[in-house]
Amino acid sequence: MKQRNILWVVLGFVVLVLAFGVVTWASTNRSEVTADAPAEVAEAFYQWYTDYARPDEAGEIRNPMTDGAYRDSEFLAPVFVEQVDDILSAREMGGGDPFLCAQDVPMRYQVGEAEIRGDGATVPVTTFWTGNPMASRFMVELGQIEGRWMITHVTCTGEPVPLTAEQTVTAFYDLYLEASQRRNLLGDGGYRHLPFLAPEFVAKVEGLEPFMYDPFLCAQDIPVEVMVGKAEIVNGVARVEVTTSFAEHGFVVELTEGEMGWQIVDVICR
Structure with missing residues (x-):
């Protein structure tokens, strides 16, 4: 009788642990897919990308495209990385940056609010240029891949935006x-x-x-x-x-x- 009681206690503990694990897993996945997550992913990627492209302390200028550093970004979907690879390999000389929709690194950028539609989202990014009274805007598209928001495409709209x-x-x-x-x-x-x-x-x-x-x-x-x-x-x-x-x-x-x-x-x- 005593052994049976111990068995029931153990089984109850196991059920409790499993239930807690399911709740924790569900809660974690809900927190990963929030309304703010797409904009946060875009912000994190462009913070890294623009920092990488600026001169370092020694004055050395790096290029995340020619260096291939973008391939290791955790924020880019593999299919988008392949698309950028194809764009760069087909390009002879020059051309704009497919992530910035420009040839130069902007002085500043601003990530807007995400518009979420099911498993996809669109985030506007506005770039500002030294001495230019107009800003530029492009759209960053994201999708949910294995429970995470990742950038799947960048659409260059060429839309000029007056400064506030x-x-x-x-x-x-x-x-x-x-x-x-x-x-x-x-x-x-x-x-x-x-x-x-x-x-x-x-x-x-x-x-x-x-x-x-x-x-x-x-x-x-x-x-x-x-x-x-x-x-x-x-x-x-x-x-x-x-x-x-x-x-x-x-x-x-x-x-x-x-x-x-x-x-x-x-x-x-x-």
Whole structure:
């Protein structure tokens, strides 16, 4: 009798463990296939891809296509890897990047929200280029393969996308900081030819010469980084809060929208 009771206890424990395993397995699989998963996969892939393509600490430039590094990506479906292999092998010289739909690596990119349809999903990716008032957009297609979202195709739409107010501010300061590493834009007057600046603001800056400070940065030195906040638009004027890598330093950028898109009309130092 005692042995029979022990047997029932053991059997009950086994059933409990199996039931817990089934619940855990189901829960794990549900968490892998969530509404956010396709966008997260696209974000992870393009973060790796663009980082790989930028110069390393030694200044060496690598190319994930010519190096074949994309073949080892955990985010690409095997069938898509084969398709890219075929595209590259049939190409003689040049041609765009089938993952970026461009010949160069963008300055920035932005992954949008996923649209899920059954076992498939589409994620828009917007790319931004230094000095370009228009962004580009392409579509990343994903499918569920063995319980995981993987990229199965990239459709190059060639769709131009106007910049928002905050994207315009980001694009301007990306360009300004990069150019300032090579030349003095205030000293040689190069600021007059920069995109994103309204003519009336350029005229206002000209009136500040000789410059005691940088009127675009509200500082005497060049920061390492600027951080752009969200735009607040009132009566057609966008105000964007900007902070820099300097301690407790920031300013406000004002913009208006016209035929050329959003343009900076003033920088208000605080």
